[in-house]
Amino acid sequence: xxxxxxxxxxxxxxxxxxxxxxxxxxxxxxxxxxxxxxxxxxxxxxxxxxxxxxxxxxxxxxxxxxxxxxxxxxxxxxxxxxxxxxxxxxxxxxxxxxxxxxxxxxxxxxxxxxxxxxxxxxxxxxxxxxxxxxxxxxxxxxxxxxxxxxxxxxxxxxxxxxxxxxxxxxxxxxxxxxxxxxxxxxxxxxxxxxxxxxxxxxxxxxxxxxxxxxxxxxxxxxxxxxxxxxxxxxxxxxxxxxxxxxxxxxxxxxxxxxxxxxxxxxxxxxxxxxxxxxxxxxxxxxxxxxxxxxxxxxxxxxxxxxxxxxxxxxxxxxxxxxxxxxxx
Amino acid sequence: xxxxxxxxxxxxxxxxxxxxxxxxxxxxxxxxxxxxxxxxxxxxxxxxxxxxxxxxxxxxxxxxxxxxxxxxxxxxxxxxxxxxxxxxxxxxxxxxxxxxxxxxxxxxxxxxxxxxxxxxxxxxxxxxxxxxxxxxxxxxxxxxxxxxxxxxxxxxxxxxxxxxxxxxxxxxxxxxxxxxxxxxxxxxxxxxxxxxxxxxxxxxxxxxxxxxxxxxxxxxxxxxxxxxxxxxxxxxxxxxxxxxxxxxxxxxxxxxxxxxxxxxxxxxxxxxxxxxxxxxxxxxxxxxxxxxxxxxxxxxxxxxxxxxxxxxxxxxxxxxxxxxxxxx
Numbered sequence: 304x305x306x307x308x309x310x311x312x313x314x315x316x317x318x319x320x321x322x323x324x325x326x327x328x329x330x331x332x333x334x335x336x337x338x339x340x341x342x343x344x345x346x347x348x349x350x351x352x353x354x355x356x357x358x359x360x361x362x363x364x365x366x367x368x369x370x371x372x373x374x375x376x377x378x379x380x381x382x383x384x385x386x387x388x389x390x391x392x393x394x395x396x397x398x399x400x401x402x403x404x405x406x407x408x409x410x411x412x413x414x415x416x417x418x419x420x421x422x423x424x425x426x427x428x429x430x431x432x433x434x435x436x437x438x439x440x441x442x443x444x445x446x447x448x449x450x451x452x453x454x455x456x457x458x459x460x461x462x463x464x465x466x467x468x469x470x471x472x473x474x475x476x477x478x479x480x481x482x483x484x485x486x487x488x489x490x491x492x493x494x495x496x497x498x499x500x501x502x503x504x505x506x507x508x509x510x511x512x513x514x515x516x517x518x519x520x521x522x523x524x525x526x527x528x529x530x531x532x533x534x535x536x537x538x539x540x541x542x543x544x545x546x547x548x549x550x551x552x553x554x555x556x557x558x559x560x561x562x563x564x565x566x567x568x569x570x571x572x573x574x575x576x577x578x579x580x581x582x583x584x585x586x587x588x589x590x591x592x593x594x595x596x597x598x599x600x601x602x603x604x605x606x607x608x609x610x611x612x613x614x615x616x617x618x619x620x621x622x623x624x625x626x627x628x629x630x631x
Numbered sequence: 632x633x634x635x636x637x638x639x640x641x642x643x644x645x646x647x648x649x650x651x652x653x654x655x656x657x658x659x660x661x662x663x664x665x666x667x668x669x670x671x672x673x674x675x676x677x678x679x680x681x682x683x684x685x686x687x688x689x690x691x692x693x694x695x696x697x698x699x700x701x702x703x704x705x706x707x708x709x710x711x712x713x714x715x716x717x718x719x720x721x722x723x724x725x726x727x728x729x730x731x732x733x734x735x736x737x738x739x740x741x742x743x744x745x746x747x748x749x750x751x752x753x754x755x756x757x758x759x760x761x762x763x764x765x766x767x768x769x770x771x772x773x774x775x776x777x778x779x780x781x782x783x784x785x786x787x788x789x790x791x792x793x794x795x796x797x798x799x800x801x802x803x804x805x806x807x808x809x810x811x812x813x814x815x816x817x818x819x820x821x822x823x824x825x826x827x828x829x830x831x832x833x834x835x836x837x838x839x840x841x842x843x844x845x846x847x848x849x850x851x852x853x854x855x856x857x858x859x860x861x862x863x864x865x866x867x868x869x870x871x872x873x874x875x876x877x878x879x880x881x882x883x884x885x886x887x888x889x890x891x892x893x894x895x896x897x898x899x900x901x902x903x904x905x906x907x908x909x910x911x912x913x914x915x916x917x918x919x920x921x922x923x924x925x926x927x928x929x930x931x932x933x934x935x936x937x938x939x940x941x942x943x944x945x946x947x948x949x950x951x952x953x954x955x956x957x958x959x
């Protein structure tokens with residue numbers, strides 16, 4: 304009798320396989336986006352499907368800031384910069400009188416952002432260059448292990464999205480190679496992406512600077528230079544994808560206008576493609592912002608989504624959990 | 632009785648496991664390099680070994696020209712350039728009067744090389760830029776499928792080294808991610824590396840140029856620009872490795888002074904590392920050249936090998952087969 308029951312439930316499972324697969328995404332509500340994701344993955348992974356995508360071509364690219372982890376009140380890498388500048392301030396007394404350093408030391412994020420690209424470049428040059436890759440890696444690793452988010456008090460690695468962790472695992476279980484394609488720094492994200500997302504350094508595409516190989520005291524080092532090599536944002540994202548991966552993604556997921564071209568490049572390829580846009584709609588459990596935001600502005604991508612077939616995911620409506628371990 | 636024999640042979644196989652593994656490398660003679668490779672791979676893959684390297688960190692990088700396939704009488708990518716220039720010559724009558732195009736059309740490789748970097752850049756600009764990545768991919772794919780090597784008359788893909796194909800497979804079977812790190816063009820190598828070496832596009836690091844994202848007749852394309860972004864040769868190789876892979880290799884294999892820094896960067900890392908240098912010593916089955924060669928010059932790396940612990944592989948002495956399907 305028990306065996307017959309087992310058989311019956313096996314058959315049932317087979318008949319309702321989308322719902323069985325749905326267990327891989329427990330933090331997603333049973334709304335349209337989850338159904339579309341599962342339907343798509345099944346369509347491209349079944350060998351007899353006309354939309355079958357061979358294993359080697361299953362590339363999924365994810366933006367990081369605002370897509371895999373939060374990005375408010377400021378991009379977390381900018382908060383890293385703030386912390387490094389503050390830690391170095393005693394050695395550099397002139398910073399108290401020099402912008403944008405003085406604004407950083409006063410915690411005046413608005414003034415820092417108002418300093419524009421020129422200001423950001425100054426901050427990057429003292430925090431992201433002039434050291435070896437090993438020294439930078441150590442600094443980021445130490446920060447990410449201890450620094451706390453200014454409003455939630457949580458570790459930054461706890462500010463990742465639980466539904467996205469599940470989606471990454473679900474895609475990998477279906478043979479996808481998951482990539483980060485971030486406007487943030489590749490070397491910054493690589494220090495913790497493997498531990499947090501299961502994404503190894505070689506699958507992190509990001510903004511990167513020029514580097515130099517040098518022998519110091521008989522040992523080779525790689526030194527980070529202040530010049531930008533690729534700004535992996537907007538139209539830079541398809542370029543980063545082509546340069547690093549050399550294949551057009553099958554799946555792409557972003558959250559802002561900085562992801563427009565990545566999504567466009569993905570869905571204009573032949574064959575089945577899936578593009579998703581995360582819409583920050585939940586002011587209670589996370590943040591709510593889109594067209595007017597200075598961080599993660601979502602305007603053009605939101606308008607384009609319906610006509611381009613991009614799926615808009617609303618945090619408020621489509622996720623039952625936001626951050627891991629948070630109250631549902 | 633039969634079963635007992637099987638058991639005995641199983642035990643025997645277990646006791647002489649290095650020789651069983653050796654079967655993975657049948658085109659390698661039982662000389663020192665093969666023994667060193669097998670000994671190294673066993674040392675880093677056994678979980679109880681003090682030199683154990685976790686799966687995620689098993690990165691093996693291979694130079695391409697002269698390491699995975701031949702590079703005489705000229706780098707094959709240069710022969711591709713020659714073929715493309717000749718095919719376009721009718722549309723560009725002025726090339727008959729302009730260097731280095733005129734030398735290409737006269738098949739005067741020496742004069743082309745004598746035109747130096749300036750000449751090569753001119754050739755690259757008309758053969759490797761000004762088209763979309765899709766157009767370039769199609770051109771290379773067509774060429775590699777049909778063009779023949781000038782002295783052997785074989786397809787270029789038949790000019791790969793059988794012992795290296797075996798080594799790539801052996802490393803992959805032991806959990807290594809195999810990468811190409813080539814001074815040649817990344818986009819050039821990516822068109823055929825997966826089919827020929829089993830190395831997917833995203834594991835090809837090479838010289839690359841700037842690119843531009845553009846909408847043409849409503850469809851996005853990526854256009855190859857004439858400016859160089861990274862010359863992935865000499866000190867550029869560790870930079871390419873850091874930029875694309877973000878991890879120091881465990882194994883690196885090169886054949887020329889252009890690989891010096893890649894080998895140096897690899898073996899100066901902590902823990903067990905293996906570096907190999909292919910020495911072209913076989914004028915009968917392949918080519919013999921080293922210190923005086925204009926292509927694949929091997930001088931500094933050959934001198935450095937003994938003191939740095941890099942293993943020199945002699946084609947004549949250490950390989951019983953060179954190209955696949957060739958007479959042993």
